[in-house]
Amino acid sequence: MAKETGRKLIAQNKKARHDYTIIDTYECGLVLTGTEVKSLRQGRASLVDGFAQLDGGEAWLHNVHIPEYSQGTWTNHSARRRRKLLLHREEIEKIDRKTQETGYTIVPLSLYFKDGRAKVEIAVAKGKKEYDKRQTLREKQDRRETDRAVSAARRRQRA
Template sequence: MAKETGRKLIAQHKKARHDYHILDTYECGLVLTGTEVKSLRQGRASLVDGFAQINDGEAWLYHVHIPEYAQGTWTNHAARRKRKLLLHRSEIDKLTGKLQETGLTLVPLALYFKEGRAKVEIGLARGKKEYDKRQALRERQDRREAERAMSAARRRQRR
């Protein structure tokens, strides 16, 4: 059986980039049980309430919802259990130092399979204020309107 190549996205936390300024991203492995992997292969997961913390020199992922595997038996997993993240010691030490600053948190951004292994992309994030969110929406809207105007002008030139 050939291994998968590339990146197969399972779940993405789209609202995270709206609610937080993402300062840095890290790719982590996950310690999972068999039924969790089977459930992920069916493309079922939610990162919405998830966050990561570093406790006793180990990184942990909390509140990520991986539903129970439908064909699982008594070996099935709890849907919102804490899961260990696999990071290099130097990355954990760097994150520990940065998390000492106030207002910084670790947020899961994406959950995917890479070469057959489950990975999660976590972001070192600082929460946005309400006016930051409004400003980002306004900038996106202005950019969209400018692009529309430019494409309309190009269409008029072609005629």
């Protein structure tokens, strides 16, 4: 059997980029059970309500839904248990300093396999206000319209 290489995306939290302003991102490993890994290999997971928390110098991932493995027996895992994140001590301290400030939180952005190991990308983020979300959407729409206009002008120029 060949060693798995590259990055295989399992789940992504698109809502997080809409609801939060991303300040810093970190890649960290996960402590998982065997049935959790098998369930992830089937490409099943949800990061929607997930968040991370620092507790006693350790990072923990809460509310990430990894469904039970279909062929699992009594050794199956619970779907929404808290999972330990593997980070360097300096990274944990840096994240802790940042989250002490008001309004900052830790959200998972994506869950993926990298070279056969399960990884999660977390971000230190600040919640957006409603008007910030509208502003972001407006900028995105304007960018899309200008790109369309430019490509249409290029097509007319070629013809």
